[in-house]
Amino acid sequence: MQKNKLLEIYDKLFERYSYQHWWPAVTKDEIVIGAILTQNTAWSNVEKAVENLKNSGICSLEAVFYTDIDSIKENIKPAGFFNQKSVYLKNISEFFVKNGSFNKLSRLDTNRLRSELLKIKGIGKETADSILLYAFGRAVFVVDAYTKRLILRHNLLKSNDYDTIQDFFEDNLPKDVELFNEYHALIVKNAKEFCRTKPKCSGCPLEGV
DNA sequence: CACCAGGAATGTA
DNA sequence: TACATTCATGGT
Numbered sequence: 001m002q003k004n005k006l007l008e009i010y011d012k013l014f015e016r017y018s019y020q021h022w023w024p025a026v027t028k029d030e031i032v033i034g035a036i037l038t039q040n041t042a043w044s045n046v047e048k049a050v051e052n053l054k055n056s057g058i059c060s061l062e063a064v065f066y067t068d069i070d071s072i073k074e075n076i077k078p079a080g081f082f083n084q085k086s087v088y089l090k091n092i093s094e095f096f097v098k099n100g101s102f103n104k105l106s107r108l109d110t111n112r113l114r115s116e117l118l119k120i121k122g123i124g125k126e127t128a129d130s131i132l133l134y135a136f137g138r139a140v141f142v143v144d145a146y147t148k149r150l151i152l153r154h155n156l157l158k159s160n161d162y163d164t165i166q167d168f169f170e171d172n173l174p175k176d177v178e179l180f181n182e183y184h185a186l187i188v189k190n191a192k193e194f195c196r197t198k199p200k201c202s203g204c205p206l207e208g209v
Numbered sequence: 210c211a212c213c214a215g216g217a218a219t220g221t222a
Numbered sequence: 223t224a225c226a227t228t229c230a231t232g233g234t
Contacts, residue, residue, distance in 0.1 A: 040229090081217095085230095122216095144215060144216085220228105
């Protein structure tokens with residue numbers, strides 16, 4: 001029994017699933033592009049879209065910026081919402097190209113970088129934080145629908161507000177990039193297995209936590 | 210056939 | 223602030 005519920009939950013998830021290694025050995029550009037494409041979309045469909053971009057030689061933010069939007073649409077079609085996601089990709093690629101890409105943007109502190117990302121149309125809190133964590137390596141906790149449901153079901157908070165839940169994680173965990181990286185991935189992994197349409201809790205590593 | 214996935218923008222009250 | 227609607231493909 002630990003006094004820190006969040007660490008207890010993490011330990012049980014990690015014990016069951018081990019490392020998820022999200023976005024390993026891929027370019028940062030691909031992570032940013034994937035973060036947009038995965039908005040409310042199954043990851044298997046994102047992989048098809050990314051593969052199309054690679055085959056077309058335009059799986060980079062600079063390439064996206066200089067490629068006509070109709071070609072972008074055609075390539076990312078499998079990921080769904082291609083009409084708006086193509087615009088979103090254009091928006092963020094413009095941001096990176098016009099601001100010196102990772103080289104210069106990495107000099108900004110995390111809060112400043114986050115607020116700049118949130119100004120881009122198509123980048124909400126979860127996408128911004130995913131980019132900060134997985135592409136920039138900043139210790140920012142990503143809150144998604146699964147995370148909210150986990151917090152509410154275990155009665156750890158009353159509010160389901162994004163910032164409230166994010167603060168809860170960041171204030172009760174060591175600010176460790178690898179920990180935040182794995183934790184978010186483990187929550188998704190566990191939710192997919194046990195919390196689909198009908199919550200089947202039998203066998204869940206968080207049973208009784 | 211229905212449901213929804215590693216959300217965000219927009220509109221309504 | 224708190225919900226509701228729209229966007230689109232592909233797997234179960």
